[in-house]
Amino acid sequence: MYGAIYLEDGTVYEGKGFGFEGTSCGELVFNTSMTGYQEILTDPSYAGQIITMTYPLIGNYGVNSNYNEAKKSYAKGLIIKSLCEKPSNFMSENNLDKMMKDLKIVGVYGIDTRSLTKKIRNSGAMKCIISNKVLKSEEIKNYFDNWRCEDDWMKEVGVKGICKIEGTGPKVVLVDFGVKKNIIRNLMKKNCEIIVVPYNTPYEVIMALNPEGILLSNGPGDPKCAVEAIEMVKKIMSKLPVFGICLGHQILSLAAGGETYKMKFGHRGGNHGVIDIKLDKSFITSQNHGYAVQGESLKGTGMIETFKNLNDDTVEGIEHEYLPVFSVQFHPEGAPGPEDTSYLFDKFINYMKEGWGKGEK
Incomplete structure (x- = not known):
């Protein structure tokens, strides 16, 4: 499945989509943790944000519902370098792709997350659209024009x-x-x-x-x-x-x-x-x-x-x-x-x- 992210400065990163099928707009941020993707996605503090994981391999130990930090996710998307679809962990109940479908989180992998992180560090957190379909320029403009940073999440x-x-x-x-x-x-x-x-x-x-x-x-x-x-x-x-x-x-x-x-x-x-x-x-x-x-x-x-x-x-x-x-x-x-x-x-x-x-x- 196709996946892409569109930044407010005009930059486009193309990769592959996973998780929930759709399009979301949010604030682009990055997280440097090597593990804990499940806790991060269910942490309410990430409400309205699209999260880039700097560690390259995500999903390798699966997910377990006991480790959710809230009943639902308020994150708008997840961007990773490599997705592990066959986790290895005796406690794993499912894989990350299935969890994100259930929580309605759009994901994109196959992205150069190092380049993306450097861009955030240089330019600061910015508006971002994450989607698993090719968007026309009018659609991109419409998403950015109608998105506002909700400071009172x-x-x-x-x-x-x-x-x-x-x-x-x-x-x-x-x-x-x-x-x-x-x-x-x-x-x-x-x-x-x-x-x-x-x-x-x-x-x-x-x-x-x-x-x-x-x-x-x-x-x-x-x-x-x-x-x-x-x-x-x-x-x-x-x-x-x-x-x-x-x-x-x-x-x-x-x-x-x-x-x-x-x-x-x-x-x-x-x-x-x-x-x-x-x-x-x-x-x-x-x-x-x-x-x-x-x-x-x-x-x-x-x-x-x-x-x-x-x-x-x-x-x-x-x-x-x-x-x-x-x-x-x-x-x-x-x-x-x-x-x-x-x-x-x-x-x-x-x-x-x-x-x-x-x-x-």
Whole structure:
């Protein structure tokens, strides 16, 4: 089956199609992970994006439904160099092609992904059309003219009502901007009682749930679009322990008075080095974000930088000077990628167990 991608600068890459038959338009990004294609495709943070995998061979270990990070995919397409159609893994339930058909994701393989990645690095993330048919110039123009970057994807990908997961440990309200299942799994391992609430849940509703801590999840889009959440966090950060991950980190920064900006091509992959400034120790982390926090904007907010990216010095973590409030730009839960920084969940649990938010501090 024919496959092609059309970039907004006029470049066309031709290859072979796989997955769902159709045409999609989205933001073209790249991911440097060697494994984890299933988790990446089902991570809600990729909503509206067409993902290029830089590792050349994809699909070799198949797919297993237990490793999905959400019930559906919000990604617009997948671009790879080589497709493995006969996976070898005793846990494999099916191949990648079948999974993408089921999730309605358009795929193209046989593309020079190295050339494509270099183009993104030089020009930045850009509009892209992915299709398994030859498109006429009028069709291409129509797709680009009618596509807009939806910065508020968080409003679509999260829960629409309050749901509860029983546990015997601390009660955590998880604000869902597009949460990955592995964040929930990490809280469940700590026996937390988890109450998942929509992205725009007001402060008063959250406090009425009597939480012992608040977790701000990952998710897609521009953090400045989370207006309701920013206002909620402003009120709640002096009342309870708060832990932000990825988009949650950016929202916490905005609530504290900092600023965010869109990066040229973002950080996406399972091999990004960061340094814990307090511990003076480096870690390899899993990352997926197109926005970042402006370090200079944190001055005078009460927030201090705790993690820094080893490649470009961008802010990777912050915490309040005296409140039990902190966040990280990377993913301590991995999926895919290393879980070396999962100790941050213990830090959050300890804050709650110490009685923060109960008038004991």
